[in-house]
Amino acid sequence: TTDLYELDINDIPKVKVGSLITSTLEIKPNSTEEAETHSIINNPKLWDLKTPNRYVAQTKVSVDGKVVDTYNTPFGIRTIEFTPRNGFLLNGKRVEIFGTCNHHDLGALGAAINTSALKRQLVMLKEMGCNSLRTSHNPPAPELLELADKMGFLVWDEAFDAWKIGKKKLDYNTIFDEWHEKDLVALVRRDRNNPSVFIWSIGNEVPDQQNVKLTKELADIVRREDPTRPVSNGYNDPDGGRGSGAAVALDVMGVNYFFDQQPKWDIDPRYKNKPTLGSETASTVSSRGEYFFDNKFDKASWQISSYDEAFPDWGCSPDTQFRTNAKYPHLLGEYVWTGFDYLGEPTPYNSDETNLLNFRTDPSKQKELEIKLAELEKNNPPSRSSYFGIIDLAGFPKDRYYSYKSHWRPDVPTAHILPHWNWSERVGKVVPVHVYTSGTEGELFLNGKSLGRKKMEAGKDFRLTWNDVVYAPGELRVVCYKNGKIWAIDIVKTTGKETKLKMSADRTEALADDVDLVFVTVDITDNNGLVVPRSKPLVKFSIEGPGEIVATDNGDATSFVPFQSTERPAYNGKVLVIVKAKKGQKGQFIVKAESAGLQGASIPIRIK
Template sequence: MLQKSYILSALILLSSFFYSCKKSSSEVSHAPRKISFNEDWQFFLGDSSKMASSGAQWRTLNVPHDWSIEGEFSPKHPAGVGGGALPGGLGWYKKKFSLAAKDSTRLTAVTFDGVYQDSKVWINGKYLGNRPNGYIGFQYDLTLFLHYGNEPNEILVKVNNAHQPNSRWYSGSGIYRNVWLTKTDKLHVPLWGTFVTTPQVSRDSALIQVEARLVNQYRSVKNGILETSLIYRDQQVNLVASEFEIQAQDTSEVTQQIKVLQPQLWSTEDPQLYSVVTRIKVGGEVVDEYTTKFGIRDFTFDLEKGFILNGEQLKIKGVNNHHDLGPLGAAVNKRAIERQLEIMKEMGVNGIRTAHNPPAPELLELTDEMGFIVMAESFDMWENAKTANDYSNFWDEWHERDVKDMLLRDRNHPSIFIWSIGNEVPEQWSERGAEIGRELARITKEFDPTRPVTAGMNPPVHTNEDDVTLQFDEPQQPNALAGSGALDLIGYNYAHQTWPKHQVNFPQPPFIATETTSALATRGFYEFPSDTTKIWPVRWDIPFDGGNPDHTISAFDQVRTPWGSTHETTWKIIKKHEFLSGFYIWTGFDYLGEPTPYGWPSRSSYFGIVDLAGFPKDTYYMYKSEWTNEPVLHILPHWNWEEGQIVDVWAYYNKADEVELFLNGETMGTKKKQGDDLHVMWRFPFKKGILRAVSKKDGKVVLEKEVRTAGEPAKLTIQPDRSSIKADGQDLSFITVNITDENGIIAPRANNVVHFEVTGGGKIEAVASGDPTSHESFKGTSHSALNGKVLVVIRAGKEAGPVEVTATANGLQKATTTINLE
């Protein structure tokens, strides 16, 4: 039986009785209830018959761990080239651990943030359960099967990623997210047991509502006090308390309200965070404590005004990202996610769509802290399969549980503004799709009525520039999901020609472009002329036999897919119309798998604004010039061509009226953007030397940028993103190595193999260049550069001290840097 106790104004008065002044949260006991369970696992790759043999070799490692990224690239792997051309298989993890005798009176559980995929778990030989979905977190209660004192415990996890293909992109394999051991009193707040909302928000005051679920696993009735503190910057702002009574082996839900004056509002520019600390007290003693972070903000999506946050219009400038971390694979690392978000933030991005699955908790922690508008997505498919062995095989049994768990886990994150219930599901065209959409929307609203629901819907197809009405593959069967009433926002995947007519096509639900653009580029590669658009492939369902023999794609914004649009075309439409709330570009970063338009030997995507190693492509600076207040002047391409060759030069700029271009001191003319142009261009015969651009505002110089002709590769330069990192075994330093001529000018076509050596308490975690065609291992100690650049990632050990990293290449001057572990 579920009981509810509503605490109204009397309890707000009660808080002032208990606490007449602010108290530091440090005055309150913080007994840890959750500890890391990542270290000292043993791993075996293969089936159980091999594992049982006397010669079986188990490897000791820490999780998160992705075994697929350690494999060799091959088109013969069952995942296919679309899945990253890396192996899956069957993996086993086991770990021994001990518990003190005093823990026998408490509850002990293990929480997995994500295991890819189809995991089964045993404790001391007792089967705990199965979770097919590789992207969702789950918990098992271990209490009944544990040993205490001197007798150790053993947990065993089977991970079955052998049935492939099961994904349209690289999934990774293994316990690839964090694992936690939780110890609680038998009277406690369970996992994901709070829901914090802000039903009334203004700049003067806010009302905070906290719903807490209490579980009593004692064999007797329990009475006590639920005390909830509101914390801001480690200071207690307010407190409420209420009495409760829970029957034996029962649950109770307590709802409390807290008023705060002059709230610090969460926004993308200033993401202020609060916490509520929920304490269960019995006989004056705190028996359980649960902390929930949240933010106070008010928002709406409007058919006329687009997206409004805290009373102000805000255009959502978002990107889609898959869950892999480039050369690190799928294994979660918070610093690696943070680096990706920093790179996006510097470009001016304020939104992330978690394509196409629940993300790692660490991503949402960071989007809360850094200020992003997150569209959290649950599924890439429903009942109808997209690949032979995908989640559709588990849909009937698991979809309701999985979407509920995603909502319970993530609904307190202030960065989440939109729930997406699916991506390009084939059912969207049928009444069955409408039925499923209404079911998923109903579940979503049951567990979180505060956010709108959308879905990434395939375009109306066969559109052209002159026809902006919705068109469908089968006109007699319009998009049933769009018309189902399930969606609060109409989510467009592509179909950019139809966006200006959204209000005509959909007079009620507001607009969000869930997935856009699909423009293609190889970092540092250019083709002329640059002002023609290429559509690669010609059609999505026809094998592509065009393009370049070496599988390169021009980095001018001139190549797109047939369903997509160039970066400039897409942004111009979103920018122009006030009612278009915003968009999420496909994609922020290149990702493993889906190497459109090519097949093997390409093995990763070309869609990213930033390549797989984290090096920006040129369109990055177009967005930065449009989306930030930082002065920008970026010219492209490099300046190593054949003498007399006709070349194009582009400039992205802002904060200026015009740009003048000089070649070896001679002016090549002054250019101004016309109309809605986003760049300017010059065309003339190449001469080696110095290309210099000068942007001016009212005749005064704003910025100057140079591109010089490079000589032969002569040396390496090395630059870490951070020279001091934590000695915690997890922190990373991302080190860029450039191949330059003797004057330090990057050699724009250099592809030398660079070797790395490390001394001290760190190790090489990954190497990469951003080349979508490279088959070199990311786990090696050397890697070929792509167009003058290569990356090495150093993981910290656990002892403080210097780590020296040296880069060498045949015939080139070496480079060395030092990373301090603190």
Template structure:
């Protein structure tokens, strides 16, 4: 069966290559790989026997497949998961007709220290785990016969990261074949230098490659299509009469009448199709998605998109996808972005490294501004084996690869050269900052460059002294915001990190108006942790360098010159489990937990960042008799909120100045707690929470009941414990066992609790605060998928999905 499947994969590859042999062929190269965890120096040989290796498809992260352990050298800062060394091999065939073509392999990211061989020939090494790179396979290919590509991935030197990195070929892989005359890799650059309501000028820069041995005459042009597929503009048909061996660069302009602009609210996209013809025959074609938008920063008034003021409502995001680890998955990434969009997020800082290219495609489509960040360190290390080992040799190639890959994305509006770089404290920061900015500006002058800085006094900040930064990004220290225009006259500002507030979904410590620095700053008393390793979900716990979410929101909103903020962080992520030690293995910083379940503070941002009516009430209403419970409410589009306990009014309250919630201190009685938001005395929304009984059944709710039979699509199933009346039970947890039948499988489980040491691939998961998550992945086969969840004393619950 495996042999037949591999033959079909080779046939599909051949058909794809042959069908587009006259132009450009781009083949998804993710399927049909063999993998071995360990090191074998002979595995690079073409005739090596890999028949006993594991078969899998990419993207792949081997670290996430392990159990968590405190013994791994990455430590819990790196997710308490292993690194190691792994090998990947793939056998494929290209047709004889490709002998006179150029074929290369394009990696979007391998973590890390990858080395690649084709048919035993060494192609090269790439240390940085977050960057794209490619190799020319042409000189070493066997045409019409099998070829073997081998990739060694070495993530054995640990610790190397302040968060979970993952290990392996964890992003997409493509095989690209072109004629000798073709647009170079990243050879089309589109900008929109002039925009008004009547027309937009689209500038197209070309880099044409000639790998032949003689000069060529070709015709080069670009057509632009709108979102409906209608052609709306055509460039001149440029005749290039003498393309020299090596290549040629050219620039052209075309006009689009009555352009539709890309924005975070309406992310309208155009498609440019650039073609090369020789003797009337099409020999190359490149499609580039782009958006028409303008933006600028104003030192006094902040950020403007399409000449309209826009507050940057952003979050910082690491790259892992929870139980899926670092392996990129379209459905999982889209789910994360959808959750953030519903919260009111309009911008993302991908920290502290370039993200997957496919993730930027989603940001283009869904309307997110993106700050792409190059590095977390330069020459001065933060971990013993981090990028400091490679910076001198590789920073130029890595930062240029980032810009070349991402410069056509309308979502990308800023480049960042680093995060809390240690060179900001001495003069080496001045030299390196200028060098990095120069490298970026040599490729793209249309976007500002920033750096996430901690030092906000000019005399202490040597990166700022370079004079190279277009926008100053500052992390935390919101108490100094008012002084920034005086300290840095004429500069534009953005809060590149705010908050570092901590919380666990569904956990509440009282009193809630007692703010806690945790970890402490050395001046305040040490905070004692909770026995269950939870952190209170009221917005009153934060690291000493940070603040509460409310304080950060109020500070950024207070000053027009502050362009906006990026909250640390949007989602919890694996690694950096401040404030606890093992068995905590993932972060508490997120507004959304690792399973994708919003924490209470999610609704604070939703009430401030959206116009949709919001009334949110918490905590749950299962407490002990005699308890005094702090009841909070976030709301908008209303003047006040009235609270009721078992039908009795506890009074109405409005948000006072500099506070973004209302609060009551309520002697607990079981029953119903209810809130009604009102405007001009008229009820707007009602929210009520009931005391629940003991768990009686399991509820399963899928975010999607129909998924694609492509082997990668996902359905995220939320598991809730309910009492006999259907009320959620937030204070009892049960072990749930999952099983799947049909053309799908269990890709992971989670409950959002950062100190659960059960493997994220385990088919058994205990709920946390009454909830858990099961992730179901499709196979490459249509049919019905049945998911069953069972628990002792609760029986079983079943949900059906369709793979089509």
């Protein structure tokens, strides 16, 4: 028997809403049988981004009248429609895709899944306005889809990063012929009951992306298993993919970065009715809290300026991509590369030869990149993790976070000034000031004196800039306006010297199950509690009571301090410690932080 219930956020079945017609099966030993049945749910509560209502099909297997097994299948009810000119419709309403691509690692914790760490990431993305996740470039952990179902994210569910032609030695191509159908079938059957999954992707930037026959074969396998969702593919040669005819087999065209020829394909008879999505965009790079005035890249520190104007040859700034989206309003939206920094691929300080794959169809660009790679190999850069993230590896937002939040959540008052205002070496010199805001105009003040009021033009400007500000210590204040009224205010002050540590935790209680994690942030502050932006003192952590330190991090892509270390330098005023309760313990434990010459800090974590 299978009964249908409403499902709450804690996965507890509540109100019964129906039952499937009972099926009787005779199953012989070591065999499998299938039964098809159905039911109708009247006036269902729909799953959407704001109210992700879920149901559960609770199946009970009985033998001689006795229940011997119970299996719960959560699901949601919603409609999806992809249109060539009116975007994506969820339950009949247009939803622009504000997405991020994300690798599967969890920074200092490595690649193994941890639900509390993953939820922390998704909470931050949700607060920014992100409404969709691309599982780049592999099938997601089931825990990710479960959280997406509960929290209201749409998911681009991706299968492969290689087909018959590999990108590296021992790539998936070595087993493709034997395993591609089995793996695709397993992926679709495992994930097709998740309401968050709305697009299947058969690949990402595969070298054989112009293979017409293979593209159709993979797309047909997916449709055979699930005809209810569209199939896409991420093309870094979108013009070649469409020109060859391979993309004809797709339901949604996935464009990575290159939209120059979009008008041409919008009138091509093969593609004029095919919805198009920015499957990978921007690739802006930056280091949290670093600002350079003469160059975007600093090869002395191997950091990148956080004015958010640095990107590799194939990428662009967030502003440029926003303009592209405004230019082609029929696009479904975008997936930014990436939501979080991740382990590996520290472009532009990455000497990995896979960089050449980004320009496999442009020999001149490949040659230019080969020269850069050779130069990098000689310099041996220390970078070990990416700079692409909107949020750094430790989970601290970069300035770009507020650019996306301003654009993706226009109804939420937001104002964010950059850079910080500690520039004792630049007194009397120009320090450009940029402001991200969900308002439409703003007035900047330095020590109470107006530096002018500026306005953004819709579809063209996505930040306010005062590029001729002469630095003087004190207070920067921006007052942003919308519809002629004050909308949001931000203030940045010159701080004093670092004097103390300040602790805060994402949660103040933890389960004693050995996997529930608490993320504790330590800010390096002055006497007034202001974070000192360029401070990097060594911070030592300890635990009093039944808890333990799992890892530490600071978001510095060049740091080789082991993640398991209990001491770590702060990076631009911040450092993170990840802790947990010892298994089976009760009471509380106290997380302590100390640094030579500074006032220490502590925070209690209750064990529940």
